[in-house]
Amino acid sequence: MRTTDHAAAVVVGGSLAGLMAALGLAKFGIAVTVLERSGPQPRGGAALGGAESNLHRLVGPDGLAGPEATAAALNGSRPHLQSWAQAHGLLRRAAAADPHIDLVHGARVVEAGQDETSAWARTADGAIHRGDLVVGADGHRSVVRRVVAPERPDAAFAGYVIWLGIAEEPELDVEAWPPGMDIFDAGADCLLGYPLAESAPPGRRRLGWAWFDRRRNDLLRATGCVDGDVVQHSLRPADLPASLIAELDAEAAQWPAAWRDAVRACLRRRGVTGTPVAEYVPDRLVRGRIALVGDAAHVSTPMTGRGFGVALTDAEVLADEVAKAVAEARDDAIPAALRSYQDRSLGRARELVESGQRFSRSFAG
Ligand SMILES: Cc1cc2nc3c(=O)[nH]c(=O)nc-3n(C[C@H](O)[C@H](O)[C@H](O)COP(=O)(O)OP(=O)(O)OC[C@H]3O[C@@H](n4cnc5c(N)ncnc54)[C@H](O)[C@@H]3O)c2cc1C
Incomplete structure (x- = not known):
């Protein structure tokens, strides 16, 4: 087991959930490699209701910069993050400025796995990225979910x-x-x-x-x-x-x-x-040294308007438990920390998806 100074995590997926998990872990001095399959160009996206509120905790008081903060300052108001692209831009800037985070673009993960002392993700070019833990933040078609829940790896239409x-x-x-x-x-x-x-x-x-x-x-x-x-x-x-x-x-x-x-x-x-x-009600969020967050962990209809907020809570709870574990420096501390993350998060994740399913069943029949 490594010490806080050089504990390492590999996050698969550099969208909202992946960047939030990386920032949460980096706050505790954990070195994080984020593997994102797409390129570095800014991406578009839909409106994102309720995105403006709690991000400040992750990006810090100085984290809000750029167009949305400027526009808000001109109007004498607090910045409102109301689109996916705004939230992603903010998180990307905060991750780029964090010395503990290495954000790698063009890195498509094809497999994840683990042994007694580490977990790893393999990218399409054959490179193996190893850490004390792997976090799957690779969205509704998660590759990492195949390891965590091989009995039911796919979200359903x-x-x-x-x-x-x-x-x-x-x-x-x-x-x-x-x-x-x-x-x-x-x-x-x-x-x-x-x-x-x-x-x-x-x-x-x-x-x-x-x-x-x-x-x-x-x-x-x-x-x-x-x-x-x-x-x-x-x-x-x-x-x-x-x-x-x-x-x-x-x-x-x-x-x-x-x-x-x-x-x-x-x-x-x-x-x-x-x-x-797509929808996915999870039965588990972790296996050994591998954990899922965001849409990799639970996929709900956008009608809930809560996917982003729950992904933020996932990131914070995971970072909290992992930080406690690295401080303990015991061999089994990371798997135990991930189990605690699951204990604290599974009920909320299931409730989120099930509340959306009530809408989906009445709408789609
Ligand atoms: C249409 C729509 C509208 C929504 N509106 C709202 C809303 O108003 N409010 C709200 O709270 N939530 C909303 N949500 C949900 C919310 O956007 C997500 O729950 C939240 O952003 C978490 O996304 P994520 O980062 O987990 O997944 P994603 O955004 O899907 O990100 C996954 C990332 O992983 C990368 N990736 C995937 N596979 C691999 C791989 N093999 N290797 C490397 N990288 C990989 C992808 O390129 C991507 O960057 C909406 C969702 C949709 C679809």
């Missing part, structure tokens, strides 16, 4: 897709700007709309929307987005069939004016992604 877009104010002709989140239930469809970047001045505001649609499952299967019971990938904007765009444009007539216009503006410039919804 929930029976519907979410069309997502963010419309910019200049492309809209909205008379009354929506003051807050709206939900519209139209039977086979449900629309969730929310204004983003409340601190942005009029003219530069944005409307995020998520359209839940249970009628496009044949298309999802025909395009390989869903195979059997398993979600394989999203339908990217470039792959949206022209016929689908025309259909959605016509069906958008059912939504109230501001949201209808926001949907149509995104469709016009193909700024729409289709995300088939």
Whole structure:
């Protein structure tokens, strides 16, 4: 067992959950290697409700910098993180500034494993990254979950897709700007709309929307987005069939004016992604020296609006338990710490997914 000074963790996945876990562990002096399969370019993403609140604990009082902090300072308000890209940008900057974190891009993990004294992740180029523990933060199709829960490694398709877009104010002709989140239930469809970047001045505001649609499952299967019971990938904007765009444009007539216009503006410039919804109720979160956090651990419908917040709590609880373990410097301390993480987190993870499943069953039938 190593001491705090050179305890090491390998985190698989450098999205929100992976970066939060890395920052949480690094706070206690643990050296963290984050292996992220995608490149370093900033990534887009949907609106993220409730993201603004507790990140300060991880990134510290000086951690909030960049466009969102500047905009907030100009308005005399606290920064609001309301999109996935904002939250990811903030975490990336904090991780890059942390000397304990080594963020490696273009590193696709193909296998994870462990022995008595260490755990490891192997990347596609054959390199083995070894640490006192491996944290799987590799999302809903987690490779690391295959080691933790080999008896049930896949999240299941929930029976519907979410069309997502963010419309910019200049492309809209909205008379009354929506003051807050709206939900519209139209039977086979449900629309969730929310204004983003409340601190942005009029003219530069944005409307995020998520359209839940249970009628496009044949298309999802025909395009390989869903195979059997398993979600394989999203339908990217470039792959949206022209016929689908025309259909959605016509069906958008059912939504109230501001949201209808926001949907149509995104469709016009193909700024729409289709995300088939997956769900996973975990029976376990750890095995030996390997732990899961975020969507690798539990996948819930975005209707819960809590996936991000629970991933943050996962990261904090995991870091807390591991920090106590490295201080003890006993051989079995890391596996024991991960079991404590599971004891503290499994109930919350299951409750999150099950609450979403109640919605999914009533919506998708
Ligand atoms: C459409 C949608 C809307 C949502 N809206 C909200 C919301 O409003 N509020 C909220 O709280 N939550 C929301 N969520 C959920 C929330 O985004 C996630 O729960 C949260 O961000 C945690 O994500 P993650 O980092 O665990 O997984 P992901 O974001 O999926 O990240 C996984 C990372 O691992 C990398 N990776 C995958 N496989 C490998 C591999 N083999 N090797 C190396 N790297 C790998 C991927 O490239 C990616 O960077 C939403 C989810 C979706 C899909």
